[in-house]
Amino acid sequence: MELLKCLLPLLAIAAAPGRTAGVSENYLQNPGFEETVGSELVAWQKIVDADTRSCEIGVNTQDPRSGKQALRIGRVWGKNRSQAGIRSSRQIPLEPGGTYLLSFWYRTAGGEYALPFMASVRVHRGSQDPLQFKRRKISSSPEWRQVHILIDQLPADALSADVGFTVSMRTRGEVLIDDVLFKKATKKDIQLVEEWRRQALPVVTRNAANVRLAPADNFRVARANGVWWLVQPDGKPTWSIGTMGRYPSEERASPSTRKWIVGRYANGTDYREMLYGLITSWGFNSFDGWTDDQYGPIIEKRYLKGETYLPMFKVLSLSRDIDPSMCARDRDGRVRGGPHAFPDPFNPQWRAHAAQKAASSIQAFRGQPWLAGWFVDNEIDFLDLFRFVWADYSGRQFVSDLELKYKRIEKLNEAWTSKYAA
Numbered sequence: 104m105e106l107l108k109c110l111l112p113l114l115a116i117a118a119a120p121g122r123t124a125g126v127s128e129n130y131l132q133n134p135g136f137e138e139t140v141g142s143e144l145v146a147w148q149k150i151v152d153a154d155t156r157s158c159e160i161g162v163n164t165q166d167p168r169s170g171k172q173a174l175r176i177g178r179v180w181g182k183n184r185s186q187a188g189i190r191s192s193r194q195i196p197l198e199p200g201g202t203y204l205l206s207f208w209y210r211t212a213g214g215e216y217a218l219p220f221m222a223s224v225r226v227h228r229g230s231q232d233p234l235q236f237k238r239r240k241i242s243s244s245p246e247w248r249q250v251h252i253l254i255d256q257l258p259a260d261a262l263s264a265d266v267g268f269t270v271s272m273r274t275r276g277e278v279l280i281d282d283v284l285f286k287k288a289t290k291k292d293i294q295l296v297e298e299w300r301r302q303a304l305p306v307v308t309r310n311a312a313n314v315r316l317a318p319a320d321n322f323r324v325a326r327a328n329g330v331w332w333l334v335q336p337d338g339k340p341t342w343s344i345g346t347m348g349r350y351p352s353e354e355r356a357s358p359s360t361r362k363w364i365v366g367r368y369a370n371g372t373d374y375r376e377m378l379y380g381l382i383t384s385w386g387f388n389s390f391d392g393w394t395d396d397q398y399g400p401i402i403e404k405r406y407l408k409g410e411t412y413l414p415m416f417k418v419l420s421l422s423r424d425i426d427p428s429m430c431a432r433d434r435d436g437r438v439r440g441g442p443h444a445f446p447d448p449f450n451p452q453w454r455a456h457a458a459q460k461a462a463s464s465i466q467a468f469r470g471q472p473w474l475a476g477w478f479v480d481n482e483i484d485f486l487d488l489f490r491f492v493w494a495d496y497s498g499r500q501f502v503s504d505l506e507l508k509y510k511r512i513e514k515l516n517e518a519w520t521s522k523y524a525a
Contacts, residue, residue, distance in 0.1 A: 177277030188269030
């Protein structure tokens with residue numbers, strides 16, 4: 104009888120929920136967002152940028168993956184890429200040499216954008232500032248989907264971590280998150296993550312080898328059997344996997360790198376020939392838009408010999424550092440300018456500038472069959488672009504397009520769900 108009394112506490116511990124044999128403990132408190140105090144989630148804190156004008160952060164009781172509730176983040180609106188979300192309020196102790204697993208389930212719904220969100224793990228390191236150790240962009244999914252993130256190779260001074268989820272796009276949509284897990288990873292967990300990462304390749308439904316189009320004088324885009332292809336001059340379809348070919352000049356490379364390269368390749372052509380061979384051996388099949396013009400003769404030599412060659416793209420930079428008077432403006436007169444300016448596309452001054460610059464840039468490559476195509480510019484700033492339709496010329500064009508499309512103001516109000524709609 105005395106032995107039975109001693110065994111009963113041990114049996115109670117073994118049967119306690121969340122202590123299943125062989126399963127590591129979840130270090131997160133309230134991982135399923137079931138516990139709330141008023142409208143606030145227990146063990147989680149809201150993180151909202153100052154530029155966020157409105158957002159909704161709370162729980163969803165209509166469609167949780169498990170239990171009675173799931174986290175809901177929705178209707179985030181603001182400027183300057185503002186974010187809103189949550190972060191675990193209790194720091195998770197870490198062993199610097201340890202390996203951990205973060206997993207969670209999520210689903211997205213509604214909205215006029217794809218609604219990507221961020222999952223992040225922040226590592227605290229004693230006297231140093233917290234380190235954003237892992238930060239993953241998660242794509243949309245109309246169905247519940249699980250994500251696994253391995254937390255390994257931690258810094259030697261790592262002390263603890265916290266977990267965050269933030270929506271970073273202005274949208275009317277929402278993201279639901281449920282069943283978050285942060286645990287010490289086992290060998291089986293690591294194997295599971297590796298298998299999950301290596302998803303099965305999609306079934307091949309098109310084969311470029313079976314497509315033949317008429318030869319032409321240059322690269323072009325053409326459709327065959329319902330598929331759009333980048334087509335080579337000989338009529339064979341292809342796709343571009345490109346990288347940049349540039350000689351490391353003083354402004355592009357460190358002094359030590361320059362010294363090493365110049366010591367071995369004093370002649371720029373020799374260096375470019377060497378790099379050309381390396382890039383080909385690495386599996387690339389084209390040069391991107393910032394490639395040096397001097398690669399042109401190297402490409403042409405191979406093209407004329409009928410050898411495998413890497414076609415080149417070029418960037419026209421039609422909006423780089425243009426005069427602010429040519430840039431798009433919002434209704435308060437603010438200009439979308441700078442090194443990655445967005446021009447008012449209907450401004451006649453910019454159109455003249457663009458035509459002149461394009462003509463001078465294109466001239467050196469005119470008629471070259473190994474030139475794959477031109478980019479108008481690079482990294483043009485699209486941030487808050489919807490605010491800049493008030494620019495003088497694009498604003499007028501916008502109104503003109505609306506008049507042409509809807510004919511009557513009543514039709515416009517109805518289509519745009521205006522408060523003036525009948």
